Amino acid sequence: MEKLPIDDENSAARRLSQEEAPIYEALKRFRRMRIVPFDVPGHKHGRGNPELVELLGEKCVGIDVNSMKPLDNLCHPVSVIREAEELAAEAFHANHAFLMVGGTTSAVQAMVLSCCKKGDKIILPRNVHRSVINALVLCGAKPVYVNPDVDKNLGISLGMRVSQVEQAIISHPDAVAVLVNNPTYYGICSDLRTIVKLAHDHGMKVLADEAHGTHLYFGENMPVSAMDAGADMSSVSMHKSGGSLTQSSLLLIGSNMNEGHVRQIINLTQTTSGSYLLLSSLDISRRNLALRGRESFAKVIEIADYARGEINAIGGYYAFSRELINGNSIYDFDSTKLSVHTLEIGLAGIEVYDILRDEYDIQIEFGDIGNILAYLSIGDRRQEVERLVSALAEVKRCYQKDKAGMLTQEYMDPYVVTTPQESFYAEKESLPLEATEGRVCSEFVMCYPPGIPILAPGEMITKGIIEYILYAKEKGCSMTGPEDADIEYLNVLKHV
Template sequence: MDRINQHTAPVYEAMLELRKRRVVPFDVPGHKRGRGNPELVDFLGEKCVGVDVNSMKMLDNLSHPISVIKEAEELTADAFGAQHAFFMVHGTTSAVQAMVLSTVRAGEEILLPRNVHKSVINALVLCGGIPVYVPVRVNHQIGIATGMALSDVERAIRQHPQARPSLSIIRLTMALPLDLKGIVELAHQAGMKVLVDEAHGTHLYFGDNLPISGMAAGADLAAVSMHKSGGSLTQSSIMLCGKDVDAEYVQQIINLTQTTSASYLLISSLDLSRRNLALHGRESFEKVSSMAEYARAEINEIGGFYAYGRELIDGDSVFDFDVTKLSVFTQGIGMTGIEVYDMLRDEYDIQIEFGDIGNILAYISIGDRIRDIERLVGALEDIADRSAAADRKELYCGEFIAPELVMSPREAFYAQGEKLPLEKTVGRVAGEMLMCYPPGIPILTPGERITQEIPDYIEYAREKGCSLQGTQDPECREMRILTEI
């Protein structure tokens, strides 16, 4: 079968044509190509504000695409090896939620690793699905959850024979993927749909010697953050469908929550980024891999830091390694990841993706340069030298906490509750979510019972500078807990 011509960009080309026509706008947005807001034009530029337009005939409609958006989505599906692709303008959060909402109904089960993104839990609050958590393995050396082992997934499937569950798989941000193809085969044999969160996985579709992508592994649905490693504007993502997926039904689900006033800045950035990746992606991500490997080697020469790589592959919960991810364990220099994260930003003007209790993640992608890598390595070397002269304290190595699930997230979220200080919540059931962000993996979700280790971990994370979010209390010092349990 002949591939589609990937040199075209239908939405982008339609917007160029619109600009040539100099259409007089008596529609929204109200800034009227920027004339009503000169400061916005000064800030963003006339070209940008001039194409911030609303849906019209020549530009198609994201909620019901029939022309240029439809063509652009078909090009995207072809480039990513999918049966269908949807442009998403509410980020990968909305794509993840649409995946769950299109496969799970109230009272149905979905198998999950506990370390899913908060968007999955929020989708379960909306649809009333029941999470069944598959155990995740933990690497105690670096204090992170690695992933689900194939044997654990198989056991979970056997233990739920009466259910019609789906299986949601997280694409770990720390570069440690699981046996995706093996898990997909197991799930499909059991009649289950497989949903893959590939928020950090755009490059997997365009790189050699990288972990397998969701579509290549045979997944049913995948949510992909084009803006993370694909080059599109922040908040723009795509949702991919495999074979035997009712794409028309998925479109209806997407339309339940996605805006009817989609930004053409985001849509056109997806169109252009897809073209760039289809034509140049393999070359680009080969350079990204080389830069990340170079950085990994240089950081490991410093001493104290551990930039881990393929040596962590065990063929089980760590089935492969994403070499583009520069993940570094920091506690060898006596500092937590979040402390190194803060120092890099505040003292060296280097902004990395995130830091947690034990690690930092520097996101390397198509816009990075080797001199930026060298600046990061130099800053880490300086931080290590400074830490050697300081008194090192014994650090807590972040462990993965798996609380007991007492009731479904939806039941708990809408149940009657009361607010209590965190230290007084032990033994009670959470009615809301609490997490460190980034990356947004909940420490607690609605419906989970609180044990003493949870407030202890939260206070330690707070003391070290992690950003706590999720509770009604902006300071995250109180939590809504259920009164009926």
């Protein structure tokens, strides 16, 4: 019987190659063996669940296995998972890389929890993903928000200006970290190198949410990646633009972070039963990007530029790109992002999103009040983009209307009263949405995607926010977060 290799004294010393995929190769060897499973999972290579086999196939369920010595253990990797981490770190220019099976949400939370404890301050833009504020609920750190500039024509929030970050650092010299979106969902990048230097000069760590920036490590003429800019930690959604399975991500760290401490933090919340389907997909996708990423993402940019030209030629739409760069709040732009402003044809982005799905069988990544985002990556081809362009032309011809009375602003400055943790766990009461003006919210309200909170725990509810929520609901935005799924009621603090 063929034996699976386990960790030995020589494994750490041998030179790994980006052409290898250690987890995937170990699973292939495992499949050739006739192992009798008296462990979990209970479907026993699919024999106990034929419908699951029919859905996923024998190959897939056959490698849905539990941690065992020959396949290593995600919580304490010493062999094939450890090798996969080392290869990922090399590919992404990091000191170490952790394979994450709880999505980039778990990676973002591990970043914050690794640097912040109760009472610590962290400087961050308010247009962060909810996972960041969730982490503040868990650890009790205090957010110091840098309110980003807003493009009034597009209605979107931009990056953090260096001067804004500097002022926040001067005003809060006891802050422990600065968090930066790199890039935002819309492709906007801050001046990350300068922010890193500024933070490091003041003894602060820099954390980067690179959920939408996997390709920055492999493409040419792209915005700088977090690791290359000198950031201390970065969360990378391999499953978004990197091609791995949904829910698989990477957490990267620089030389200033303690690998053992970070792994301890990860193990506080990450599963002890890591999916080998997700782990092997990370392994294979890293190899694919390391070997072919540069060429692949050059094609993505070519397709995106072609799409922008065709969409802008329709008239009424605005597919924006690098012309927005101002060297400050838009220091750089991720050209793979195909964001399209729709308000000039009298339709909210979410309305165009719904029409494309319901009438043209085209699924866009998201639609908000004024924009849609078509997420382009290594699996896209020109013919699908041409279908999108044709559909957008028809949507304009068939559905265009007067834009009078439409909301244009996507971002509103928050008024923070208490910390996310204090308000989330405080005594609360439920009130009708329209009756909450002037009260302090104790839960989240957001459109998903992108998952950036309109309201977060501890923030004052204003008339403008109530009007925005009602408008977004009316237009069909997918609203999530509150205890009341219909968002007719909100939980607010009782005594504030």
